[in-house]
Amino acid sequence: MSFTLATWNINSVRLREPIVCKLLQEQGPDVLCLQECKSPVDKIPTEAFADLGYTFIARGQKGYNGVAILSRLPIEDVGDKDFAGLGHARHVAGRLENGVTIHNFYVPAGGDIPDRDKNEKFGQKLDYLTDMRDWFREDKPEKAILVGDLNIAPREDDVWSHKKLLKVVSHTPIEVEHMAETMEAGDWVDVTRADIPEGPLYSWWSYRARDWSTADKGRRLDHVWATSDIAKSGHSSRVLREARGWEKPSDHAPIFATFDL
DNA sequence: ATGGTAGGTCTCCTA
Numbered sequence: 156m157s158f159t160l161a162t163w164n165i166n167s168v169r170l171r172e173p174i175v176c177k178l179l180q181e182q183g184p185d186v187l188c189l190q191e192c193k194s195p196v197d198k199i200p201t202e203a204f205a206d207l208g209y210t211f212i213a214r215g216q217k218g219y220n221g222v223a224i225l226s227r228l229p230i231e232d233v234g235d236k237d238f239a240g241l242g243h244a245r246h247v248a249g250r251l252e253n254g255v256t257i258h259n260f261y262v263p264a265g266g267d268i269p270d271r272d273k274n275e276k277f278g279q280k281l282d283y284l285t286d287m288r289d290w291f292r293e294d295k296p297e298k299a300i301l302v303g304d305l306n307i308a309p310r311e312d313d314v315w316s317h318k319k320l321l322k323v324v325s326h327t328p329i330e331v332e333h334m335a336e337t338m339e340a341g342d343w344v345d346v347t348r349a350d351i352p353e354g355p356l357y358s359w360w361s362y363r364a365r366d367w368s369t370a371d372k373g374r375r376l377d378h379v380w381a382t383s384d385i386a387k388s389g390h391s392s393r394v395l396r397e398a399r400g401w402e403k404p405s406d407h408a409p410i411f412a413t414f415d416l
Numbered sequence: 417a418t419g420g421t422a423g424g425t426c427t428c429c430t431a
Contacts, residue, residue, distance in 0.1 A: 166431080167422090191431085217425085218423085218425060219424080264431055276430090306431095361420085
């Protein structure tokens with residue numbers, strides 16, 4: 156069995172219902188994981204997605220955060236976890252009939268100042284990653300895929316300027332360390348980078364840039380990981396960069412990967 | 417060094 160999975164920080168699923176449908180129609184992923192739905196679950200516009208053959212699993216809250224998994228394959232809701240006890244809707248998991256578990260994450264952005272003494276949100280981000288690490292250590296994931304907006308660009312070629320971003324939240328050494336520990340704890344493999352080892356693969360460009368594509372000051376904040384037992388079945392990774400230029404775009408582009416299992 | 421844009425909600429918070 157082969158299935159294609161996509162992950163996309165949608166920055167309001169209600170406002171962007173048309174481009175979610177466009178993605179489903181034009182790209183036809185079997186599973187689409189969304190982050191920053193910014194909607195209570197009962198206000199997610201699921202009817203249009205259902206008409207295209209997609210069921211959904213979601214966790215939501217008013218105004219902030221929110222994650223959803225749209226799927227045209229049968230999928231079972233296998234729960235969520237409130238990492239770091241923030242009380243935010245940032246994680247949900249589903250299981251496909253082939254036994255593969257899909258974790259959909261929206262890791263806290265962490266505010267502007269990369270110092271937990273001066274900025275509580277940065278501490279929460281680090282704590283969130285530490286809690287993920289401890290959970291994966293305790294309960295070793297198998298046959299699992301982890302996707303989402305992890306809000307960290309770990310490698311030098313994951314940002315437009317490594318030097319200029321070393322002290323910018325998303326690319327600081329302490330965040331990169333925390334991410335590496337989380338990966339190691341779950342024996343996760345970065346499928347996107349296993350597939351495409353070199354060069355920029357940005358998935359986010361600020362709304363504040365005048366000409367985002369020409370300036371191309373992007374970061375790779377969105378990730379597709381798989382546990383090492385199934386990571387080799389992942390292939391055909393890509394970023395749908397054009398989606399950043401669609402009508403009323405999200406500031407993130409979707410990432411794709413296909414798994415043969 | 418600074419400010420720039422976007423979304424949700426209800427006046428400013430978050431990204």
